[in-house]
Amino acid sequence: MLFGISRELIVHLVIIGVVFFALQITAAVLVYMERKVAAVIQERYGPYLVGPKGLMQPLADILKLIMKEELRPKGADVVLFYAAPILSATAAFAAFAVIPFGADTTFFGFLDSPIHLAAADVNVGLLVIFAISSMGVYGVVLAGWASNSKYSLLGGLRSSAQMISYELAYGLSFAAVILLAGSLSLRGIVDLQDGYWFGVIPRWYLFLQPFGFLIYLIAGVAETNRAPFDFPEAEQELVAGYHTEYSSMSFALFFLAEYVNMATVAAVATDLFLGGWHGPFPLPAGFEWIWFLVKVFAILFFYIWMRWTLPRYRYDQLMEFGWKWLLPAAVLNLLVTAGAVIYMGW
C-alpha cells in the first residue's frame, strides 16, 4: 500500500496513462509511416531531412501545427466551431478505452493477482465501441455546419452520410463474430481464439469468417473516411471537406482523431479476427502485447498501402456500394454464420 492507495489502483491509473500516450505516439508513428510508405510506393524518397532517415518528421509537423495562427471564419458559431474537433478527438480516444491489448498479467509479481490489460474492461465492450464510433459522426457534422462555408457544409454532410451508411455493415460484420463467440466482451472473444487446429492453424476467427473480415475492413476504412472512400476530403473536389476552415490545433485534433480511429479499427479487427495477443510462438509472460502491436501495425500498413494504390470512389458509387453491395453481403454473412452455428455447432 502506497499512501493508502492500493497497488491495483496505481497500476490501473498507469495503464490508462500508457494507453492514452501510446495512442498519441501511434498517431505520430502513423504520420511518418504514411509518408514513407507512400514514398516507397511512388518510388521516391519520403521525408529524409529532419533527423536520421526523417524520423523526426512527426515532431516537426506537430511543432508546425502548434505554432500556426488559429483562424475562425467570421460567421462561424463559436461554441460549435471549437466543440467539433474536441468531440471528434474525444470519441476517437474513448473508443479505444475498452479494447484489451494483452493477456492478464501480474507485472512480474508486483501485484498479487493478475489484472486485465485494458483501460476499462466491460462486459458489453463491443457495444461500447460501436456506440462511441457512432458519436464520432457528430464531430464531422458539426465541423461542416459551424464553419459557415459551402465546401465545409457539403463535405460534412457527405462525410457523415457515408459514415452512418457504412456503420450498418460494420455492426453486422461483428454480429457474426458475436454469434460464433457467444459473448460481447472483447477479452472473452480473444480468449476463445487461443490454441491451434491440427497443431498448425491458429484458431483465429479469420479462418472461420473470411468474408466477415473483409466486410469489416472495408466498412472500417469507409467509417474512418480513408483510402478509396475519402471523397469528402479529396483535394480535387472539396478543398478539404469538413476541416477546410480549421487551422493549427483544431486541425491537429481532427488529424489525431482520424489516425486514432484508424488505430481503433485495426485494434478491434485484431481482437475479433486475428486472435488478439496470441501469436505463433508464445512470448514470455507479461509481453504478449507485442504480438498485439505487430498485428495492429500490419493492418495499419495495409490501410496505408490501400490509400496509395487504389483510385478514389466517386460519392454516388461509394453510397451505392455501401447500401447495395456491402450491406446485403454482411447480412448474408450473418445468415450463413447463424446457419453454421445452429446446424454444425461451430
Next chain:
Amino acid sequence: MPEPTLNSFLLLSAVLFAIGTAGVFLRRNLITILLSIEVMLNAVNLTFVAVDRFRGTVDGQIIVFFVITVAAAEAAVGLAILIALFRHRESLNPDAFTSLKW
C-alpha cells in the same frame, strides 16, 4: 449524501416529463416540439428501467428497447412531415399552418 431510492428516480422521471410537456406547449418551433417529445419518451424509459431494477426483472429493459425503436420510427416520419410542411410555407412556426382552422 442520501442514497438514491426508487422515489428519487420516479421524481426525476416526473420532472423530465413535465419539462417535455412544457416544451410541447410553449415552444413555437416544430423541431423543438419534436425534441420535447423525445424528452418525454426518455422520461418514461427512465421509469421503466428504474422499476426494473427495483423488482429484479428484465421486462422493463425490453420495453425500453421497443420504446426506443418506436421513437426512432416516429422521429423519422415526424421529420418527413416537417420537411414537407416547410416546403409549403417556408416556416417552422406551428402558427403558420392554420388553413384547416374553422
Next chain:
Amino acid sequence: MDAISFWILATILVLASVLVVGQRNPMHSVFLLILSFAALAGLYILLGAPFAAMIQVIVYVGAIMVLFLFVVMLLNAPTEEATSGDRIRRMFGAGPRHFGAVLSAVFAVELALALIRLASMPMPSADRGAPVATVYDIGLRLFHDYGFAFEATSVLILVAMVGAIVLARREAR
C-alpha cells in the same frame, strides 16, 4: 448505488433538458439533447442496465439525433423570433400559449404531489447482491416471450422508412 454519480448525472440531465426546451437556436437544442441522452445512459448503467444504456447511445444518440441534425441543417432552421410585446404582458397575458404554461405547471405540481405520498422504496444496490442484467437474460426474454412484438416492430420500422421517404419526396411535376 453510487449516490454522488446519481446526483451529478441527474443534475446534468435536468439542466440539459431545461436548456433544450429553452434554447432558441434549434442546433444548440439538438446538442443539448444529446448531452442529456448521454447523462441518461450513465443513469442506466448506474441502474445495472448496460444493454439499455448502450442501445440508448447507439440508437438515440447515434441515429435519431443525427436525423434531427440533418433536418436542422438542411432546412437551415431559423432561430425562433421572440414574440413581440413587453415581457410582463408576455408572461401574464392571455392566450393559448399562456394557458399551456399554466397547464404544464399544474401537471408538474400534480406529479410531485402524487410521488411524495409514496412510501420510501430503497433500491437494491450492487454490493448487496442485486445482479446486473446481462444481454443473455434480455435476449432470452426478448425472443421467448416478446417474439411477436419484436417482429411487429420490424414491420413498423419498414413502414416508417417507406412512409418517411414518400412524405419527404418532392412532387414530380
